[in-house]
Amino acid sequence: MKSVRLTECARMPRRYGRLHLLHSTVDAYGRAHxxxxxxxxxxxxxxxxxxxxxxxGDVYETHLSAVRLYRPRLDALPDGGFVLADTRSKPDEQHVQVFDALGRSSWTFRVGDAIEHLLADTSGALWVGYFDEGVYGDDPLSHPGLRRWSSTGEPLWSFSPGPGPLDMSDCLALNVDGTTAWACPYMHHPLIEVRADGSVRVRTTRVSRVSGLAVDGGRVAFLDLDDVLTYGRITERTVEPEPGAARLVRPDGRALAGRSTVCRGPRIHVRERGGTDWSVLDIGDGDE
Structure with a gap:
């Protein structure tokens, strides 16, 4: 199997190395935080x-005051503020905090337990994907598996299961591009496209064990748990596989040693477990 190398894209300055890292992400504009x-x-x-x-190439700081979350996820908002959300929560906990551009807490609300993905889009809305303990848990906010919220906590859209492959036991992979979301859930692994107006398109696939995905026009790349990439062409109702597969590796060609991903349009951003730096695969570059 051939290899595809990631490209280095963001490095945390060494002067911050003494601090404890709670979370890191890449936002809708390609900035690392x-x-x-x-x-x-x-x-x-x-x-x-x-x-x-x-x-x-520029580095700047935002100081957040009065954070109340134990194990937060982070994303940036278009107005310069930030949103933090605890992955796990109880039904009576306000486990989402929104901070303004000066680092002041401005809103608190809840979006449900068992957050797998938290991605803000270019309008400032929040796409939240949940893992199975939320979908089948005690918090009804999590039961749809994928939801879109305003940055002040108003529900804007939620996934509804349908016949055939249209189910959501676990939101395995989520990609937010502009104001459109692409998701690949367990167990049938369809490719679900959701636009900001709430319209939904579902395509069947032949993939499994998906942990990330990139979309570039009519082409999609799925990344599985073994770091293997498979490619496909998006049609009206299906994703048709392209021949061949490739293993995603570090920029130096070595194997990845555990990682997390943030998926934005044609890009899969990768941060290795325990690391701080981000690398990226862009399927729009045409060199995979």
Whole structure:
């Protein structure tokens, strides 16, 4: 099997290495963000945090005050603010905090338990994908498996199961491009396209064990749990496989050692487990 090398795209400056990394992401505009604290949160007391942002060679800081979340996910909003959400929560917990561009907490609300993906789109809306413990758990907010919320906590759209492959036991992979979301859920692994107006298109696929996906026009790449990429052409009702597959590897050609992904349009951003730096595969580059 041939290999496809990632390309280095964002490196956290070394001067922040002494701080504790809570979460990191790549936003809708390609900027990398790292959520840092002096130490890991250990109590329910509010704490201060620092967001370091890398934007095309520039690095800047945003200081967040009175963070109340124990294990938050992070994304950036178009107005310069940030949204944080705890992965797990109880039904009475306001586990989402929105911060303005000055780092002040402005909104708190909840979006449901068992968050697998938290991605803001270019309008500022939040796409939230849930894993199985949310879909089948006690919090009804999580039961749809995929939802879109406003940045003030108003529900905008939720997934509804249908006949055949249209189910959502676990939102395995989520890609947000502009204001459109692409998802690949367990168990039939359809490719689901959701536009901002709530319209949904479903295509059947022949993939499984998906952990990331990239979409470029009529072409899609699926990344599985073994770091193997498979490609397909998007038709009216199906994704037709392209011949061949490739293994995704580090920029230096070595195998990946565990990783997380953030998927945006034609790009799959990869951060290895325990690391801080981001690499990227762009299927629009035409060199895979």
């Amino acid at each position: 790292w959520l840092l604290t002096e130490r890991a949160p250990g109590t329910a007391d509010p704490y201060d945090a620092l967001v370091v942002t890398a934007d095309r």
